[in-house]
Amino acid sequence: MSIQARRERERAERERAIVTAARELAEAEGWDAVTTRRLAAEIEYSQPVLYSHFSGKDAIMAAVALEGFAALTAELRAARPDGVAAVAAAYADFGERRPALYDAMFTLAVDLEFASPDSPAPLKEGFGELRETMRPYASGDDLELLTETFWSGLHGLLMLMRHGRLRRAEHERRLALLIGRFSSPVRSR
Numbered sequence: 098m099s100i101q102a103r104r105e106r107e108r109a110e111r112e113r114a115i116v117t118a119a120r121e122l123a124e125a126e127g128w129d130a131v132t133t134r135r136l137a138a139e140i141e142y143s144q145p146v147l148y149s150h151f152s153g154k155d156a157i158m159a160a161v162a163l164e165g166f167a168a169l170t171a172e173l174r175a176a177r178p179d180g181v182a183a184v185a186a187a188y189a190d191f192g193e194r195r196p197a198l199y200d201a202m203f204t205l206a207v208d209l210e211f212a213s214p215d216s217p218a219p220l221k222e223g224f225g226e227l228r229e230t231m232r233p234y235a236s237g238d239d240l241e242l243l244t245e246t247f248w249s250g251l252h253g254l255l256m257l258m259r260h261g262r263l264r265r266a267e268h269e270r271r272l273a274l275l276i277g278r279f280s281s282p283v284r285s286r
Contacts, residue, residue, distance in 0.1 A: 108150070111140075111142065111146065111150060112150045112151075112160075114140045114142075115136060115140060115147055115150055115151065115157060115160075116157065116160045116161055116164060118136050118139040118140050119131050119136055119157045119158070119160075119161050120161045120164070120197070120198060120201075122135065122136070122139065123161070123197035123198070123200075123201065124195070124196075124197045124198065127197065128158070128197060128200065128201070128205060131154060131157070131158075132154065133147050133148070133153065133154060133157075136157070155206070155207060155208055156208065158201045158205060158207045159201075159207040159208050159209050161198065161201045162198075162201040162202045162207050162209060163209070163217055163219045163220075164198075164219075165195070165198040165199070165201060165202040166202060166217075166219035166220055166222070166223045167219045167222075168191070168195075168198075169188070169191050169202070169223050170219065170222045170223040170225075170226055172187045172188075172190075172191055173187055173188065173223065173226035173227065173230070174226050175187070177226060177229060177230055181230055181231075181234070181276050181279040182272075182273075182276050184226070184227070184230045185251055185272050185275065185276050186272065188227075188251045188255075189251060189254070189255050189268070189272060192252075192255040192259070193255070193259070196259065199255075203252060204256070224244065224248070227244050227247065227248050228240060228241070228244040230244075230247075231243050231244045231247055231279075234278070234279045247275075250275045251275070254268070254271050254272065254275065258271075
């Protein structure tokens with residue numbers, strides 16, 4: 098292995114360690130606990146090393162969010178053959194199991210461009226899984242708009258429940274009401 102290849106591998110490993118430490122710390126103690134000083138101590142590198150990889154906490158959160166989108170996409174993709182109810186359940190379960198990661202992806206200010214041709218691939222792929230779930234139900238509806246509305250419904254239900262605005266005991270029933278419109282796909286003519 099060349100010196101250059103070894104340096105690139107080591108740099109990638111350090112970056113991976115920073116992102117993993119940030120995610121784990123956020124999952125254990127919340128995003129307020131994630132500081133560059135704390136991360137430097139966690140991974141046993143100096144703060145300047147962190148700054149050689151990321152411009153600051155926001156950039157680290159964006160990297161964590163991108164990992165989250167890849168993980169969510171995989172779960173949605175696995176659920177999609179079982180239909181819209183399975184996708185909705187997978188989405189809600191992901192947000193419940195990984196609240197700090199979900200927050201980095203959807204509720205905290207991160208420098209990621211959504212709904213744009215310039216959006217990072219993991220964002221496009223996650224939305225693509227939702228879009229393909231909605232495709233059989235689009236009929237004359239705008240597929241992108243239908244997907245955004247479905248996603249908004251899932252997100253809203255999850256966030257309202259997580260923050261105590263909705264009764265947790267009724268979560269499954271609310272999901273069933275949301276997906277009720279999608280009881281049978283529209284038949285192509």
